[in-house]
Amino acid sequence: MQHYVQGMASIFIPVYEGSDLLAELLETLTNDTYEKKEITVIIDNPNMKSVEVVEKYRDKVIFILNNCRIGKVNALNNAVKTSKGEILVFLDSDVKIGNSSFLDDITREMDGFDILDVKKGIVRDSFIARMVNYEYLSFNFANYLHSKIVKRCFGINGAAFAIKRETFEEVEGFSKEVSEDLDIAVKTLLKNKKFKYTEKVEVYTRAPSSWRRWLSQRKRWGIGAGLWLKHRWRKLLKYAKKYPHVIVPSILILFPTLIPMLLNLVLSNFLGYKILDLALMLLATKFNFLIPLLFSISMVMVLITSILNFFVSFLIFSLLFYAASKKLKLHFNILEFLIYYFFYQPLAFFMLIVGLITPFLYSNYNLDWKI
Numbered sequence: 001m002q003h004y005v006q007g008m009a010s011i012f013i014p015v016y017e018g019s020d021l022l023a024e025l026l027e028t029l030t031n032d033t034y035e036k037k038e039i040t041v042i043i044d045n046p047n048m049k050s051v052e053v054v055e056k057y058r059d060k061v062i063f064i065l066n067n068c069r070i071g072k073v074n075a076l077n078n079a080v081k082t083s084k085g086e087i088l089v090f091l092d093s094d095v096k097i098g099n100s101s102f103l104d105d106i107t108r109e110m111d112g113f114d115i116l117d118v119k120k121g122i123v124r125d126s127f128i129a130r131m132v133n134y135e136y137l138s139f140n141f142a143n144y145l146h147s148k149i150v151k152r153c154f155g156i157n158g159a160a161f162a163i164k165r166e167t168f169e170e171v172e173g174f175s176k177e178v179s180e181d182l183d184i185a186v187k188t189l190l191k192n193k194k195f196k197y198t199e200k201v202e203v204y205t206r207a208p209s210s211w212r213r214w215l216s217q218r219k220r221w222g223i224g225a226g227l228w229l230k231h232r233w234r235k236l237l238k239y240a241k242k243y244p245h246v247i248v249p250s251i252l253i254l255f256p257t258l259i260p261m262l263l264n265l266v267l268s269n270f271l272g273y274k275i276l277d278l279a280l281m282l283l284a285t286k287f288n289f290l291i292p293l294l295f296s297i298s299m300v301m302v303l304i305t306s307i308l309n310f311f312v313s314f315l316i317f318s319l320l321f322y323a324a325s326k327k328l329k330l331h332f333n334i335l336e337f338l339i340y341y342f343f344y345q346p347l348a349f350f351m352l353i354v355g356l357i358t359p360f361l362y363s364n365y366n367l368d369w370k371i
Contacts, residue, residue, distance in 0.1 A: 008036040011103075012042070016044050024096065026061055039061045040061070040079050042078075044075065045068065073180050076180075086165055087164060088164070089162045095203040106118070119140055128209075129207035131336070133336075136330075137325060140197070147197035147198075154185065178223065219355060226356040256313065256317040314342070
């Protein structure tokens with residue numbers, strides 16, 4: 001077990017090749033007034049821009065350069081072993097810090113807790129980013145609910161979070177999973193560690209710059225989550241049964257289009273609906289010339305029911321997301337949310353489902369991601 005310095009924060013930033021925001025991130029961290037800190041940057045296959053950053057900050061930052069891609073999990077686990085901090089802070093290389101007293105706020109918020117998730121926003125510089133903003137709003141609010149109600153963690157966004165060294169060592173660090181952030185959260189859950197989400201500490205990250213990169217990211221997220229579920233589903237089911245009052249609202253917040261889909265399924269099996277449909281069929285067999293008309297009526301009823309379901313659900317979730325945005329001080333725009341709800345979210349949900357089932361159906365799939 002590595003000896004640590006009490007009160008010290010160790011910050012870890014993994015980089016593959018390079019990051020346009022790395023220099024800005026290091027400038028913020030090195031200027032942070034919290035004194036007991038050490039910053040470690042691990043770079044696989046460093047490019048020329050990364051080398052320039054190394055030259056600029058080598059006196060203030062610990063750099064670990066790997067000539068090959070050893071992977072995020074290996075890089076972080078190895079770096080932690082050589083660090084001295086009591087509090088471990090993990091940051092992606094493409095985040096912007098929103099606090100002037102970032103490390104002081106993190107250490108204060110971690111008092112009495114084992115793992116800490118922080119508020120995450122999106123740099124809203126494109127259409128994709130404006131859509132992803134509402135995904136992040138739902139992620140933030142789901143973890144806010146977990147923090148307030150059960151003080152346990154079912155999942156975190158690994159772009160920025162902190163964990164006590166003792167807890168990290170007790171759960172044996174990051175597992176070799178594509179979704180290593182989800183997995184370490186579940187391991188802390190299984191160890192009954194105390195979780196906190198804080199909106200007092202915030203970072204901002206960039207969304208994919210193109211739809212091609214978005215698809216690649218969603219493929220990785222989906223398959224990663226599928227592998228995670230494949231390995232953990234029994235234990236997750238146990239805790240879902242224990243905390244349904246948190247799990248169910250969280251799932252609905254994360255995937256709001258589930259509501260109209262489920263309503264359509266329920267109503268299509270509703271007895272009154274079936275009786276009406278049967279009556280139309282009997283009339284059609286009795287009066288052949290009415291078949292086109294009755295068929296049209298039946299189709300119109302299905303269409304109207306679906307539209308009403310989506311419209312009512314949209315109103316409900318608009319109010320919910322608006323309230324969450326006000327509570328967490330994140331951006332909300334009703335027109336953007338309309339596009340998100342009716343177009344973007346169903347597409348993202350479909351991509352996730354495809355990714356989730358892939359590891360259960362196939363063992364041979366292409367995933368360009370080294371852990």
